[in-house]
Amino acid sequence: MWKAYPSYDGTAALSTWTYRVALNVSISNLRKETARRKREDGYYQELDVLHWENPIVDEGMEQLYRVIDQLKALDKAVLILSLEGCKNTEIADVMGMSPSTISTRLYRIKEQLKIFVTT
Secondary structure: OOOOHHHOOOOOOHHHHHHHHHHHHHHHHHHHHHHHHHHOOOHHHHHOOOOOOOOOOOHHHHHHHHHHHOOOHHHHHHHHHHHOOOOHHHHHHHHOOOHHHHHHHHHHHHHHHHHHHHO
């Protein structure tokens, strides 16, 4: 946040700007991580070292995480912001979309999740 603060112009709410910075940093890190994984030769995947199961998470939550993981990156971001309790207008500001687009996306995401869960 301190690196991005000089670019804060005050036109958006501080919370909206903070979400946007966090989202951009997350996307950048995801891109870097994806590039790094592509460079690796798959050695870690064979060892199954990175597989960790949380005994506290029940089977239903694991299924939900797997389903959410199948969503597109943009849909994941919208869904996570919604699950965090952000209003559609806040999500729209963060994502650079209109509130009606966010409403439509959330509806479609929910329908997609229903399909994934029932199959």
